[in-house]
Amino acid sequence: MIRNVYYQIGRQTYDAKRITLYLNSIGMKCSVKKVRRYLKIADLKPINEPIKRKQNGPKEYLKGKYERLFKYPFRTRYPNQVWVVDITEKHYDNNIYYLCTFKDIFTKKAVGWAVNQMRGFQLVEAAFFNAINHNLTENILKELIIHSDNGTEFKGYQYNRMLKYAGCQISMSWIGRSKDNPHIESLWNIYKKEVLDKSEYTFDEFKYQTNLYFNWYNLERLRI
Template sequence: MAAEKLPVQVACRVLAVSESGYYARLSRAPSERAVRHAWLTDLIRQVHTDSRGIYGGRRVHAELTLGHGVAVGHCQVELLMQRAGLHGVTGRPKWKRIKPDNISTDSVNRDFARALPNQLWVTDITEHPTREGKVYCCVVLDTYSRRVVGWAIDASPNAALVTNALGMAIDTRHGNTRAAGTVIHSDQGTQFGSWAFTDRAKNSGLVPSMGSVGDCYDNAMIESFWSRVQVELLDRKKWKTRIELANAMFDYLEIWHNRQRRHSALGMLTPIEFERTHIITVA
């Protein structure tokens, strides 16, 4: 107790011993117990070092009793290890799902039909391997015409990937003006909950929206889009380099999907044709 900085007078009163007896003991030779503890501590430290710092109390105790033939209790080993600051390697920490910085409510509720452009955008990321490594692509889709209004490709699925895709969509649709009330809907991926993505959306007048965790139906339109891309482009060959795949994805998104591919949901028009037809009709 005195070694732990407690006043000697208080400690002696609590233990009902005399102060003179305490100070007399300090001048005496170490007891057999103290000597044994010192010897055991050195042996425990050696066992712990030989185990590469892995062993905890149970295995150190087993090594002492089975490997060295030392008669010692488990609790004594634990006590001496604790005093010596020795610890075993603990198990891997339990995996916790990373929460996005900003969780938005679901403003879509699986209803993707919209009567005008720029009312609802959906976004998501896909990945595909090449011999050099994976390529990640984020797309922003206008649900009114199924047109890809923004996209970005990178070698890692970080916040910059989704923010760049959103920035392209904003520049394509709104230029320098604010997107008055356009909903941008995504899953609860950490990239879409990042400060960079959320700040870019809100500063541009967009309304962030997120589906529930692990439910593909909450973002079904963009999931269906990526399913088509897998079948029509990504799975049709083995890709050698990231550049080769990135060029093919650019051609698919900007040339084929937006300008040439006929969509059954649009009356067999392409997305750009469908939007032009709407503008003429409104005019």
């Protein structure tokens, strides 16, 4: 049963804690220790298992263009309080595909995303409107903080005008400090391992697999 959950339910992404949580939810009582021991014997490891990196010493950081309203660890109390946004890219031969995603740090869901073969404000704009089209009211938008890094798209006039017109508050990481935006970094980490590392994609396949993955991520993937 553990093997079935690992391959069929978790799609090779569930660790011992998530497998145990799923088994307990369907009435099969077991411990994390037992599941972890089985996975070790069967040599089953989640494909998104984090890589341990060497920690660097203290570093000086510069402030971004906008004030850092979102400071990790930030405790949210309800959905649509803080969204984080970023752009990632994937190289396939001579092609580069770009993905922009907005993520709600309370629900841990990707609330809006867009893919394109070109990077720029239009990519961010498409992802933003994909997010706010989910029945968000004007009052919710006025309370919403949207946090990003110091990417060119997020420092531009068009991005500022779009969020200000919607009534959202802009927050920006300090320059070179990835720890200011850990929620989106963790999303990229699992997305790239669970989707992009599997095969080569045409742009249409890349777009289809991304939509398929985020729908599964939002609706079915267990959260701890």
